[in-house]
Amino acid sequence: xxxxxxxxxxxxxxxxxxxxxxxxxxxxxxxxxxxxxxxxxxxxxxxxxxxxxxxxxxxxxxxxxxxxxxxxxxxxxxxxxxxxxxxxxxxxxxxxxxxxxxxxxxxxxxxxxxxxxxxxxxxxxxxxxxxxxxxxxxxxxxxxxxxxxxxxxxxxxxxxxxxxxxxxxxxxxxxxxxxxxxxxxxxxxxxxxxxx
Amino acid sequence: xxxxxxxxxxxxxxxxxxxxxxxxxxxxxxxxxxxxxxxxxxxxxxxxxxxxxxxxxxxxxxxxxxxxxxxxxxxxxxxxxxxxxxxxxxxxxxxxxxxxxxxxxxxxxxxxxxxxxxxxxxxxxxxxxxxxxxxxxxxxxxxxxxxxxxxxxxxxxxxxxxxxxxxxxxxxxxxxxxxxxxxxxxxxxxxxxxxxxxxxxxxxxxxxxxxxxxxxxxxxxxxxxxxxxxxxxxxxxxxxxxxxxxxxxxxxxxxxxxxxxxxxxxxxxxxxxxxxxxxxxxxxxxxxxxxxxxxxxxxxxxxxxxxxxxxxxxxxxxxxxxxxxxxxxxxxxxxxxxxxxxxxxxxxxxxxxxxxxxxxxxxxxxxxxxxxxxxxx
Numbered sequence: 001x002x003x004x005x006x007x008x009x010x011x012x013x014x015x016x017x018x019x020x021x022x023x024x025x026x027x028x029x030x031x032x033x034x035x036x037x038x039x040x041x042x043x044x045x046x047x048x049x050x051x052x053x054x055x056x057x058x059x060x061x062x063x064x065x066x067x068x069x070x071x072x073x074x075x076x077x078x079x080x081x082x083x084x085x086x087x088x089x090x091x092x093x094x095x096x097x098x099x100x101x102x103x104x105x106x107x108x109x110x111x112x113x114x115x116x117x118x119x120x121x122x123x124x125x126x127x128x129x130x131x132x133x134x135x136x137x138x139x140x141x142x143x144x145x146x147x148x149x150x151x152x153x154x155x156x157x158x159x160x161x162x163x164x165x166x167x168x169x170x171x172x173x174x175x176x177x178x179x180x181x182x183x184x185x186x187x188x189x190x191x192x193x194x195x196x
Numbered sequence: 197x198x199x200x201x202x203x204x205x206x207x208x209x210x211x212x213x214x215x216x217x218x219x220x221x222x223x224x225x226x227x228x229x230x231x232x233x234x235x236x237x238x239x240x241x242x243x244x245x246x247x248x249x250x251x252x253x254x255x256x257x258x259x260x261x262x263x264x265x266x267x268x269x270x271x272x273x274x275x276x277x278x279x280x281x282x283x284x285x286x287x288x289x290x291x292x293x294x295x296x297x298x299x300x301x302x303x304x305x306x307x308x309x310x311x312x313x314x315x316x317x318x319x320x321x322x323x324x325x326x327x328x329x330x331x332x333x334x335x336x337x338x339x340x341x342x343x344x345x346x347x348x349x350x351x352x353x354x355x356x357x358x359x360x361x362x363x364x365x366x367x368x369x370x371x372x373x374x375x376x377x378x379x380x381x382x383x384x385x386x387x388x389x390x391x392x393x394x395x396x397x398x399x400x401x402x403x404x405x406x407x408x409x410x411x412x413x414x415x416x417x418x419x420x421x422x423x424x425x426x427x428x429x430x431x432x433x434x435x436x437x438x439x440x441x442x443x444x445x446x447x448x449x450x451x452x453x454x455x456x457x458x459x460x461x462x463x464x465x466x467x468x469x470x471x472x473x474x475x476x477x478x479x480x481x482x483x484x485x486x487x488x489x490x491x492x493x494x495x496x497x498x499x500x501x502x503x504x505x506x507x508x509x510x511x512x513x514x515x516x517x518x519x520x521x522x523x524x525x526x527x528x529x530x531x532x533x534x535x536x537x538x539x540x541x542x543x544x545x546x547x548x549x550x551x552x553x554x555x556x557x558x559x560x561x562x563x564x565x566x567x568x569x570x571x572x573x
Binding site: 042044053058060061062064065075076079 | 538542543562570
């Protein structure tokens with residue numbers, strides 16, 4: 001098995017055994033499989049791409065095809081201990097409503113996203129004068145699925161404005177974890193654990 | 197097909213049995229005795245943990261993977277069921293039962309009423325999807341199969357799979373529901389009513405008492421099939437296959453012969469159907485489908501039909517299916533989510549409409565194979 005993506009590794013480590021987990025935008029189910037194999041967790045997933053759904057189902061995972069923007073409304077309140085949204089928030093049409101849904105369905109929510117204020121992106125923008133194309137954000141402006149770019153500081157104030165609290169935060173540069181110092185400038189990815 | 201169950205006459209191809217029953221029908225009738233026509237493929241393993249029930253659709257039958265005795269055509273789901281296929285007699289014990297009300301050997305309007313020695317005709321009780329499932333449960337008891345590793349079906353077969361999981365949650369480890377729905381919509385009922393009226397408007401139908409008569413309601417049944425067949429295909433599929441092409445002629449005839457290829461095709465579908473199907477069975481089974489609404493007895497809340505279930509579910513829909521469109525599968529998924537069930541769902545792309553599940557669908561096969569194997573099958 002290939003190594004888990006670093007933000008997913010953080011989430012997999014933190015979720016306790018026995019938790020009920022919904023992974024929104026679960027891709028091919030890598031996190032769900034890791035949770036099952038390491039903690040015996042019977043997670044549920046939602047994914048928009050049918051090929052990814054099929055791949056997840058063939059791994060024995062319970063994944064339904066759906067769109068985070070429209071289909072989260074189908075889940076009852078408090079049906080999960082954790083709702084996970086990894087590297088998907090920036091692709092949704094209404095990140096604010098999606099976050100509300102996550103924290104309605106889940107008692108807590110993990111959200112991970114690429115930090116648009118990381119210095120390489122700032123440099124590319126400032127000196128290149130163009131929308132940045134980097135290793136972590138490899139798409140061009142017109143074909144990117146990332147329609148709501150967000151920075152770590154944006155996200156923190158967004159969470160505060162929505163009335164949620166931050167229970168945990170993790171910052172990543174490539175594979176490595178880093179401290180919170182200057183995270184908005186230095187971290188490529190962030191993972192937040194949120195609570196109502 | 198694999199050698200089946202040694203000397204045990206209950207297992208094998210083209211089995212018939214009559215059981216005392218009774219089946220307690222939704223209408224209140226206690227129906228007995230019950231005749232069953234069914235096939236099994238593959239061996240039941242020692243702990244009886246590899247049984248897969250395949251449920252057939254409206255005009256399907258028990259010949260899921262063996263040659264149809266009337267048409268001589270291969271089994272109706274040989275793309276999914278067979279050696280090396282996702283449902284594999286070398287690993288699974290596969291059971292397919294002609295549904296109650298049908299005409300391929302299980303009790304239906306064409307079978308003989310032991311009380312009168314005559315065909316039941318319209319004295320056959322009106323049945324429901326749940327009645328079909330309760331009857332199947334009686335046959336499985338007879339076969340000594342308590343637990344089904346999987347119930348799988350498309351269209352009306354999917355309705356049965358859902359009903360199995362709802363009525364007998366402890367007997368169903370997993371359910372695969374393809375191109376199906378949890379209730380018949382007004383549009384579904386409307387199309388079926390057209391078919392039924394076509395049959396009953398045929399003077400040869402004779403109030404259903406045409407058995408033994410020279411005059412059979414073939415014209416009515418053929419029209420019913422033609423109307424239904426359109427609902428199994430997609431507009432794009434029909435356009436691609438036929439467009440406005442004329443049939444064996446250069447120009448329009450300014451008459452009512454089958455000028456267009458699509459007319460000729462539909463007429464052929466209708467005519468060949470009457471060779472293998474009973475008009476009264478068509479009335480009874482379409483009625484059963486129209487009465488189908490799994491949420492009805494749960495106060496309209498579909499999730500309650502699956503409360504506390506431990507069954508694993510896999511649903512597949514096709515994007516060009518307008519008979520049971522994706523939204524119907526999503527309704528089921530929503531209910532399963534609300535019930536906390538382990539559910540998977542995917543909408544596959546196909547140009548073939550509702551019929552896609554019976555045609556070459558490699559992605560569907562891959563999903564079913566993976567889902568079954570993940571369940572230890």
